[in-house]
Amino acid sequence: MTDWNSLYASRMQGVVASDIRERMKLLGASEIIHLGGGLPDPAIFPYSALSAASAAIWTDPVRARTALQYAPSEGHAPLRQWIAERMTGDGAPCTADNILITNGSQQGLDFIAKLLLSPGDKAMVEIPSFIGALRAFDAYQPLYIGLPQDSAHWDAAALGGANFCYVGPDFRNPTGTTMTLGEREALLDLADATGMALIEDGCYEALRYDGDAIPSLLKLAIARHGDIDKAPVLYTGTFSKTIAPSLRVGWIAGPAHVVRKLVLIKQASDLATSALNQMLLLDVVQTVLDDTVTRACVVYRERRDSMLAALGEAMPPGVTFTRPEGGLYVWAELPPAIDATLFAQRALTEHHVSVIAGAAFYPGGTEVTPGQRRSFRLSFSMIDADLARDGVMRLGELARRMTLESA
């Protein structure tokens, strides 16, 4: 009899189902107000443009053949070219050679970790961090180092030895916070001083609802070093939040010599991303990307405003929360006496509201502050403002009750 447990690789030790993904399976449960998952709102997807793009492929025999045959591992050349031109126009000069198409930015994070991490290597991450990045990195068994929250402590002597630092500069998941220009420059200084790479998760960059855009680390690095091929940054982008997730098209942008290595990883991992989906995507971004992003920003801005207003009304003194300028998430911190994991459990079972307790977002083996242990994530992306407001009111009631119970 095969004892499968004895055959599993060491990377599988302690790997358990993600609370968030398991919870997302509950999405059909209509009685629950879902403030946990951060799916994009399907009402925003550009259906008619995709339908037209699709019909245009099937009615052109040459394009239909291309759409169904294996694509190059690097990605569909015209899409790589379009992304390079778009990024160049946005202030990050690059060519198609700097672009690898991936199945969403999640696959980009997996490939970068596969490229850069041997077991025991040091990986620096913000605390808390995007859970999907942590799970991607976990498979390559790094030792995690927390990037200090205060950039005054970004000291090369103390923080050396990491192979990379992973950050989400704009409205990052889970906190919704944004790195200042000064912090971005300081992080580039740290990379230059330590020789580590920077992984920049740009997945929410386009979803800014107010305030001025701040240049990406990649842009700043190109300006600093004169050429993307000399930049220490690998940027992961995606169309999952701006067009639709299930086309599964994202990209990595970085030095061409690094992209060539990543292409070999793509080949060995799943050969290529769907040509059909890349062609659909290219057609649609050329016609409706900007409009779709504009519409998404209108919808999400209103929901964010409503959620922040509801939090202000509902929450008792001692609860604090972030005020994101974009993205899909708000991060709240409960008063000292309340444990966030218990809070999230009671929110679901007693009040039928889902939120994600902060514990899910902390990398194994790093120190977490008491405030972080009392934190949880809310998302305003998926449900309408009134329903979300109802959910936040219930959370406020629970926070008051738990505050009283602990008094």
Add this chain to the structure above:
Amino acid sequence: MTDWNSLYASRMQGVVASDIRERMKLLGASEIIHLGGGLPDPAIFPYSALSAASAAIWTDPVRARTALQYAPSEGHAPLRQWIAERMTGDGAPCTADNILITNGSQQGLDFIAKLLLSPGDKAMVEIPSFIGALRAFDAYQPLYIGLPQDSAHWDAAALGGANFCYVGPDFRNPTGTTMTLGEREALLDLADATGMALIEDGCYEALRYDGDAIPSLLKLAIARHGDIDKAPVLYTGTFSKTIAPSLRVGWIAGPAHVVRKLVLIKQASDLATSALNQMLLLDVVQTVLDDTVTRACVVYRERRDSMLAALGEAMPPGVTFTRPEGGLYVWAELPPAIDATLFAQRALTEHHVSVIAGAAFYPGGTEVTPGQRRSFRLSFSMIDADLARDGVMRLGELARRMTLESA
């Protein structure tokens, strides 16, 4: 300045671009007769069925939403169900819980290696093996053991200690050869005796042109152990060879408890396969899978027959070749004096015919026989019989010349 080479993981040592993939980039070069790459013929893809399936999704708002939102990591439930029912009907009883959808079977091989291999673990493979499997496994740094060609040497005492054995029982890439029923039973005996897992690559199984189907290892293991959940086999399937590669839909079938682990790997690697592509695929397999396979078999059978006839005419004495009952490949062995790598180079540069020298298919660190060093792979899948015949005639001329030169 970031020294990227110093940051690359140890798994990247010695990783270079695949000769085959690089050569596939030449596919546009019209003056070359391509007997190297084994792409399916795009003339066989079911365009009108896919076009209709596509239109049906875009005209149904509920289905369109499902098609564009994140799919479950396990895969689109109705597709998993369909695959399970199909496999059950084919003699491998299973349920949707035994099925994980992957981006083609290549991703299935990557995930299984990610699940089962820590650096230095032993992985048993046939020699030669599918190059895509070797590249997928390489990333997890196994020590390779060759499965002896003669099953009389499949001895548990000599071959113990491997975490898995990877095999392609039907018309495997690159040799086109098929395991007998006795060999399959002997391999199951070896797995039972050593406790290793079996990875069964089923990607060509449907493309049988003559002879009787032989039960898959998975079927035999279910019959032997009474239940797929007790089978030592993980089976990788794909629609890349039967419908179209660029939908990027394949699957892993195996014990449900192992599939649950693989789902976690899928989550961390790229979250989910495109819902759109899974829905397109499901629609099409329900209506035209059997017809498409039948048509493919007619086309490929004729090309195989033509290629075997041409090889028989063209090749000088001392050249041997396999006679595959299905699949896309023929494996040829040159006379003792001719090196296959040089032969392939001269075939391309002097005769404008591409073939793949055997060296690409041998795993690092294993012993290769002199006959294997003199071998090369031809594919009959992509080009019409007359052109392929011309190519084989040129190869025969080269083999004669190199035989004379070495005399």
